[in-house]
Amino acid sequence: MKLREYEAKKILREYGIPVPAGFLIRSAAELPAHLTGLGENIVLKAQVDVGGRGKAGGIVMADRNNAVAMAQDLFKKEIKGLPVREVLAEQRLEIQHEYFLSITVDRSSRQPLLLFTESGGVDIEITAKEHPEAIRTVIANPLMRDIPPFMIRELVGTAPKEIGPVINKLYRVFLEKDALLAEINPLVTTPQGVIAADAKLIIDDNALGRQGFAVNRDLTDREREAEKHGFSYVELDGTIGVIGNGAGLTMSTLDLIGFYGGKAANFLDVGGGAESERVMHAVRLVGSVPSVKVIVVNLLGGITKCDEVAKGIIAAGIPQKVIVRLAGTNEAEGRALLSEKGYEMLDTMDLVVKKAVEVAA
Amino acid sequence: MIYGDKKSGVLVQGATGKQGEFHIGLMNAYAREVGGRGVVAGVTPGKGGKEVHGVPVYNTVKEAMREHDISASVIFVPAAAAADSIMEEAHAGIRTIVAITEHIPVHDTMKAIAYARMEGCSVIGPNCPGLLSPGEVKMGIMPAGLFLRGNVGVISRSGTLTYEVVDELTRAGIGQSTVVGIGGDPVIGQTFVDVLQRFEKDPQTKAVVLIGEVGGNLEEEGAKSTDLPVISYIAGISAPPDKRMGHAGAIVEGGEGDAGSKIARLRKLGVPVASRPSEIPAMVRDLFRGHC
Structure with a gap:
């Protein structure tokens, strides 16, 4: 789950990384009370869960005199379709130089990966593509709590020495907050020293509980409903509902829909060992999406038993919408139950998907 | 094995x-x-x-x-x-x-x-179904009834998709040496490279089916590292960016690791990539006619 800038900066501050003086406001009327703490030049930053907000008008430069009016305008805006509900009002920094510092999980080495460039800012993606050599990297040992000095020297090169402690503090944040990504871009030098002008933290969804987050904000309502039943569920914009067991098989079913020229409405993985009641909830959930014309159920029994699946499909009670492919443990029993009730069944993944694409067309 | x-x-x-x-x-x-x-x-x-x-x-x-x-x-x-x-x-x-x-x-x-x-x-692993060497040993949760002993190694990030492919292979009369589910998480222990190294030293294994997913570039690293004949299939060509498709590892991050470019990179390495699981047996047969 991605934290908002003000949440990330609060954590950075707790770990001793300097951040700009700033206040979170939920309406322009809250701003005057904070003006004395912000100085002459102010920046207003919309706290929306979307990337590239600066270029979309979500970051506004202001001064003490016009800040309230500018904040009023910002609260009326939509940034990439999202309403502005929270604004971070910050002191504007006197920036001398911008750097980029990022810590992430490296799949190849299975260890933390630190990245640093001497030219940070909004165009870091372009730098990464056009001058990959400008990005210095080191791989850290996850069993060590600190980045050793030699690694920091390798990483920062000739950049100011004050950056070293920031790296170690950010590494602590990365480790202790279960971050998949801890990033400061830009990390800036000012007459007052090194400051994290922006901050990005993504927390591992599997660690949200121990990090004190009750819900994952990145999910839609229906996705959250699905999570309650233990499903992995993602909404898409097609007309063919998909229910499978196992992420790979379900993804592969979606791909096959595309292969035969259809469009999937969702991804729903019921998980392993699905019992009839869970299957029923899955079919009902997908059946409740207005755009869904037909539902492909593609289940491969291993631990999952086909007769349990069949009972669940029947209990959901929408035979006109469901096409089934069942194989594996107790296949014959499952098929018998479904054919008794007149459900459409096909033998292979290819056949069931082809049929669904025809029905949806 | x-x-x-x-x-x-x-x-x-x-x-x-x-x-x-x-x-x-x-x-x-x-x-x-x-x-x-x-x-x-x-x-x-x-x-x-x-x-x-x-x-x-x-x-x-x-x-x-x-x-x-x-x-x-x-x-x-x-x-x-x-x-x-x-x-x-x-x-x-x-x-x-x-x-x-x-x-x-x-x-x-x-x-x-x-x-x-x-x-x-x-x-x-973690987040894997384990491994099974037909006729030898099962360590994990794979449904043993689908397997047939033979010469094709299978390495996969998925569970049920692996069973689907094994089922297809077995029905086509193509047996397996060892089938390894390496797991669906972003960080896993044994990667494609590690398992392929073992297969290279295994006289029973003559070819490998590599079943990947969106996310990361471990499939390409694996294919690059081996001299064994490899066939691949990558799930997630329809996965939208930044959405997690069930497996924590199956996420397209900032345009990296999407299935399309992954498949292109594999083909560039000379690896035949199936566009759906049912194509795999014929591709394995084509490649090793008479050997497996």
Whole structure:
């Protein structure tokens, strides 16, 4: 789950990384009370869960005199379709130089990966593509709590020495907050020293509980409903509902829909060992999406038993919408139950998907 | 076969839980069928002295190791304690550790794998179905009925999709040497590269089917690293960016690791890539007509 800038900066501050003086406001009327703490030049930053907000008008430069009016305008805006509900009002920094510092999980080495460039800012993606050599990297040992000095020297090169402690503090944040990504871009030098002008933290969804987050904000309502039943569920914009067991098989079913020229409405993985009641909830959930014309159920029994699946499909009670492919443990029993009730069944993944694409067309 | 055979004694951690108990039963049913040793000991802290399907349970891995000849283990303990189980086994000297558990926080996995590496152990998973060498050994939760002994190795990030492909291969009369589910998380122990290295030293394995997913570039690294003939299939061509498709590892991050560019890179390396699972048997046959 991605934290908002003000949440990330609060954590950075707790770990001793300097951040700009700033206040979170939920309406322009809250701003005057904070003006004395912000100085002459102010920046207003919309706290929306979307990337590239600066270029979309979500970051506004202001001064003490016009800040309230500018904040009023910002609260009326939509940034990439999202309403502005929270604004971070910050002191504007006197920036001398911008750097980029990022810590992430490296799949190849299975260890933390630190990245640093001497030219940070909004165009870091372009730098990464056009001058990959400008990005210095080191791989850290996850069993060590600190980045050793030699690694920091390798990483920062000739950049100011004050950056070293920031790296170690950010590494602590990365480790202790279960971050998949801890990033400061830009990390800036000012007459007052090194400051994290922006901050990005993504927390591992599997660690949200121990990090004190009750819900994952990145999910839609229906996705959250699905999570309650233990499903992995993602909404898409097609007309063919998909229910499978196992992420790979379900993804592969979606791909096959595309292969035969259809469009999937969702991804729903019921998980392993699905019992009839869970299957029923899955079919009902997908059946409740207005755009869904037909539902492909593609289940491969291993631990999952086909007769349990069949009972669940029947209990959901929408035979006109469901096409089934069942194989594996107790296949014959499952098929018998479904054919008794007149459900459409096909033998292979290819056949069931082809049929669904025809029905949806 | 790789990682183990009939002679391998297997330990199960989380032996007295619902999952552990169920799968000890299935693993030992398979062991009886093929004449292997199967699961010889279980571990659940505080449950020492119990038995599960006739298998003795111990409080610690070291206790179990003193009483039995153990070379591999399968972990079913819940996510919060699974990384600790990996380290306990590595410390006790178990060389092959299969972690079935899903939803382990990535930082826990990173530490456990770094520690296991220091101890010289191979971790398969986490969030994986384990492995099965037909006619030899089953370590994990794969449905044994689908498999046929033969010469094709299979490496996969998925569970049921692996069974789908194995089923297709078996129906086409193409047997498997060892099928390894390496797991769906962003951080896993044994990657395609590691498993391929084992297959290269395995005289039984003549070709490998590599089943990948969106996310990362481990499939390409694997294909690049081996001289064995490889066929691939990548799931997730329709996955939208930044959405997690079930597996924590199956996420397209900032335009990296999407299926389209992954497939293009594999084809550039000369690896034939199937556009759907049902194409795989014919492709394997085409490539090794008369060899498998």
